[in-house]
Amino acid sequence: MNKNDFKLKVFSLSERLYPMVARMLGNATSTEDAIQDIMMRLWDKRKHLEHHPNITGFVFLTARNYCIDVLRKNKSIVDDATPYLKVLKSGEDHKDVEWEELNTxxxxxxxxxxxxxQEVFMMRDIxxxxxxEIAxxxxxxxxxxxxxxxxxxxxxxxxxENTYSYERGDY
Structure with missing residues (x-):
């Protein structure tokens, strides 16, 4: 696989990797470093990649495994999805409270x-x-x-349903 093929088939996926890596690692600096490391690892394996039947899947699998390795090494698991579950808030205060309650x-x-x-939900819906790709x-x-x-x-x-039907009195 030459430089141009790598750019088209592998490096172009780095933007699509960003949300998954950011969610798993938790901050922008670690995410950018991880994407760079992942791309470097894939560059080293470029000769094997050109014959791979599913390059996109291999890239996503490599990224996920890299993130898991980093988390195991740091022994810190990020389970706070707050930045990804935030919804644009309206100007009304009671609506803000309702959205915060729903997110919580x-x-x-x-x-x-x-x-x-958790992981499938985050990868698909967020x-x-x-x-x-998830599979x-x-x-x-x-x-x-x-x-x-x-x-x-x-x-x-x-x-x-249980939370909101309770508030309606339908129980």
């Missing part, structure tokens, strides 16, 4: 979910990845990724 409820539900469900990055099947997302959404829905 969702964050608490996410923390209680199994790790795979980062916007396709099921095929390759997590080394699972597309069907399993869909099931994990469905279960996560269902659990979030149950908690939200």
């Amino acid at each position: 409820i969702i964050q608490n539900v996410l923390k209680a979910l199994p790790e795979q469900q 980062d916007g990845y396709a099921f095929t 390759v990055a997590m080394a699972i099947t597309v069907e399993h990724a869909r099931v994990l997302l469905s279960r996560a959404r269902k659990q979030i829905g149950i908690v939200l």
Whole structure:
């Protein structure tokens, strides 16, 4: 794989990697360093990449594994999704309180979910990845990724329904 092929097929994916890496590592500086390290590792493996059947999947899997290695090395797990769950707020104070309450409820539900469900939910609904990309990055099947997302959404829905139906008096 020459320099131009690498730019087109691999380096062009660095912008799509950014949300996942940022979520996993937690800050912009670490994310930028990680993206650079990941690209350097992929550059070193460029001869093997040109014959790989799914280059995009390999790039995402490499990025995810790199982040997991960094987190294990630092022994700090980032589970605060606050920056990614923030919703544009309206000018009304009571709406701000409602959005903050909703975000807090969702964050608490996410923390209680199994790790795979959390990750699939974040990658699909927050980062916007396709099921095929999620499946390759997590080394699972597309069907399993869909099931994990469905279960996560269902659990979030149950908690939200219980919370808000209680407030309506429908219990």
